[in-house]
Amino acid sequence: MVSLLSDTLRLGNAFHELDQSSTVSKNSDQTYILTVAIAGCIRESLSPEHLSFWREQALIVAYRAIPWKYVEPTTANTRLFLPHLKHAVQAFQDDFEHLPISTRADLALTLIEASRFPDMAWKRFAVGQAELSVLGLQDWYLRSCIAQSRCLLSRIAGSLDQAASSLGDLTSDLSAAKKLLEDWSPLNQSPSSMEEVVLFRKNMILGRILRFQGEFTESLTHLEIARKTTEKRKDLIFDEDLRDVTCDLADTLRELDDPTSAEHDLRTEIARRDQSCISSLGRSLLELSLAEALFAQGRLKEAERLCLDVQSRPGLLKFEKLRLHITLAKIRHVDSENQGALSYWSEAMGAIGKFPMTSGRTTRIIVMSICDTLGCLGHNWLMHESQRQVASLDELAKPGGIQYWIAGLRHWLEYL
Incomplete structure (x- = not known):
């Protein structure tokens, strides 16, 4: 199965044959639907043991299609997998306890990874199913990951009381947050890949906090370190964070009265995303930061055109x-x-x-x-x-x- 799914040509030929035999029908968005009658015949032809095996394989294929942040690239088609994952998980949710413990843990962590995709309904579903999938497992790491995800969801939704109860404590004191970040350091002089990601996040968040506090020069230093990490560590994938780093850099440069450099950084990142066919989601934030850089240069008409273009987009x-x-x-x-x-x-x-x-x-x-x-x-x-x-x-x-x-x-x- 791995060799088939990894071979685009073989997989395409297989779907073509299925389409020709009317086993599946092809949609305009390049997805396929299995004919209901054929699906019923297949289920009836399988023994209970084989049916259970293939249901489990379908679940594994569906959840392993979700890329993990920093280690696997996302594509424009990544979100097309989410409905399949939802269908497979819902079909299996009464039988999670029959899965091997390692598969249950892998599924839960992947669902937490998948919860980074919009919208709120999907986020709640993914985290809720992650929690169901590990019921009865005495794994404190999994429980802490789920608690952290629930806290994040509550914070996004604006439910601060619920967010506080998820983790036990919540503070908006920037100085306290800054100290927590500054106290962390890698175990060795040569950080592991995981530690490099944490260092990247540390510098990115420190840069943002320092900007919030008005320490703009120090903020710029940390944000430049974060950006250099993305350029240096080609084995890690930072695409999902580069938008935020670039916006923070540009906003800090704007505060330092250098909107021209801010404009350059923003246009460079927008061009990179276009050339790499990265999802258009996130483009609006870059363009709104660019509009501020243009406003700072007195280029009001250009700034207005950008803003009106953003305003016309649904789902801001x-x-x-x-x-x-x-x-x-x-x-x-x-x-x-x-x-x-x-x-x-x-x-x-x-x-x-x-x-x-x-x-x-x-x-x-x-x-x-x-x-x-x-x-x-x-x-x-x-x-x-x-x-x-x-x-x-x-x-x-x-x-x-x-x-x-x-x-x-x-x-x-x-x-x-």
Whole structure:
């Protein structure tokens, strides 16, 4: 089976023969559907032992088609496997205990890996099935992986209480997070591949935290180290993280008043993704960061075109919507299109409400921008009400939190 599945030509010929005999039908998206009547005949022709064996093989083939991050490349077709994996797992979920322990562990870890793909319904399914697949196994590593994944899901969904209960503790103190990262180091001077991945993540997250704290030069140093790791370790695959590293680098360069270098890095990564036929998912974040770099250079029309293109895409992430509205609001604001600016600032205000872990600084700047726009429109009473809201946000601001979250808002505050 391994040799057949690994040989594209043989596999294609086999499917062609099945299609010619009407055993399967081919769809326009290059997928195949097994004829219901044929499937029933095949099941009836197999003994219970053989049927159980082939069901297990189908499950193994389905879950092993999912690439593991950093060690296996994803392709444009990776997500086509997810419906097959879901079908195979659902068909087997009452019989997980009959699988070998090693297969159950492998399945659970692969489902956790697969939970990185969108959307939330799929993430919840994958983690839930991972938990079911290891019921009764006394494996603390698997249990900790599942607990961590449940915490992440709760955090993405905005359920902070549930996230805290998943891991026992949760903190938004950036200084504490920074210390935890700085305290970690490889066991030896020559890090293993796994340690290289951890070092990469350490520098990437440290770079982000330092930018949040306003330590932009130090942030750039860590982000450059992370990027060099991706260039040096050709045996590891960093495609899924390069978008975030590039955006963080560009945003830090923007804060350091070097939007030209930010633009260069972003265009280079966008071109690399296009040439490598990497999934278009994630492109919006790169282009929104690029729009800010263009805005910083006074190239408002180019920035606006990028933003409007992003705006036309379905299924934008929460952060993409927030950044999109902020950038378009700034463009309208600078162009004195006050009604349009107010509309986008209001959209940004609604979007930021979905991020409860920020310190309030970004919200304060958005409200100040709304105040300025209301003043220009002559809505003085509403302007004074918004000013009172700014004062209350000043009182709620806490130390140790995120100070510089959205790149460019520090400069925007000076503009106001």
